[in-house]
Amino acid sequence: MRIHFLGTASGLPTASRFSQTIVVSLEDGLHILDAADGASSLICRHGLDHRAVRSIVISHMHGDHHSGLIQLIKTMMHHGRKDPLLIYLPEEGIAAYRQMLEASYLIDEWLGFRVQWRPIRADERLQLSPRLAIRAFPNDHLQPFKVRAQSVKRVPSSWRYESYSFLLYSETLTLAYSGNLRKSLLEMKPYASNVDVLICELAHLDPTETRAALLALRPRLAIFAHFHPRWDEGRLDVLQDPIPGIDVHLAQDGDVYDIPSLLTRSTQDN
Numbered sequence: 001m002r003i004h005f006l007g008t009a010s011g012l013p014t015a016s017r018f019s020q021t022i023v024v025s026l027e028d029g030l031h032i033l034d035a036a037d038g039a040s041s042l043i044c045r046h047g048l049d050h051r052a053v054r055s056i057v058i059s060h061m062h063g064d065h066h067s068g069l070i071q072l073i074k075t076m077m078h079h080g081r082k083d084p085l086l087i088y089l090p091e092e093g094i095a096a097y098r099q100m101l102e103a104s105y106l107i108d109e110w111l112g113f114r115v116q117w118r119p120i121r122a123d124e125r126l127q128l129s130p131r132l133a134i135r136a137f138p139n140d141h142l143q144p145f146k147v148r149a150q151s152v153k154r155v156p157s158s159w160r161y162e163s164y165s166f167l168l169y170s171e172t173l174t175l176a177y178s179g180n181l182r183k184s185l186l187e188m189k190p191y192a193s194n195v196d197v198l199i200c201e202l203a204h205l206d207p208t209e210t211r212a213a214l215l216a217l218r219p220r221l222a223i224f225a226h227f228h229p230r231w232d233e234g235r236l237d238v239l240q241d242p243i244p245g246i247d248v249h250l251a252q253d254g255d256v257y258d259i260p261s262l263l264t265r266s267t268q269d270n
Helices: 039-046 070-080 091-103 143-151 183-192 205-215 228-231 259-269
Strands: 002-007 021-026 031-033 055-058 085-089 115-119 127-130 134-139 164-169 172-176 197-202 221-227 247-250 254-256
Touching: 002 091, 021 039, 031 039, 031 127, 031 228, 039 070, 039 091, 055 070, 055 127, 055 134, 070 085, 070 183, 085 091, 085 127, 115 221, 134 183, 164 183, 172 183, 183 197, 183 205, 197 205, 221 228, 221 259, 254 259
Parallel strands: 031 055, 055 085, 085 115, 172 197, 197 221, 221 247
Antiparallel strands: 002 021, 002 254, 021 031, 127 134, 134 164, 164 172
């Protein structure tokens, strides 16, 4: 398993960071975790193959987690893709995306491949491919919007405030992923303790509290992304100090992590 961090910014991209797009590479293909603006171009820039993408997982319907999806599909069409594409996303977004594809002149007959829209169901285990399964866990990231919506005269009927974190299971590893949480990494503790790999945001979390939360969750390897620009001021030193038994990385755009090698090295170092 190799993990490519094509973009590592929060919803505020910067001169040095594109918005977040993560690609998990396995022997049977590529799996995208959130597809922000620029995802298709970044896949080209980093030498990955659009036709090798088996699935795309969208954690919630904020634009910085799905806005690259239409162009990804369009580029796959131009590259002559034939294999079906699985898109696993909150149910509240499926109808809108079907309409957007039609509005973009991307109908099934012209794509040349079938898009399989699959709504996320909490606690359901789904095979993304023969070598990778996924299980979704609701989180509270969008709950403040539910509160804000009480003051809106007409709330869109499609809103369900769906936001999810995930466990991904390969043949040998368990990976926990969250594109966004609400306030604390400890929100993931009930389902993401003692995993091999933890990938999480640093847009909404406090670094000092996050360090303490890592000691409670005890992943073997922790990789942080989705950085808010305020962290460019050097306020992440607390996470860069060594944590016994946990290998911590702060991802940059373009970073590629060979997970088995990192885990082996971490075991040897400890």
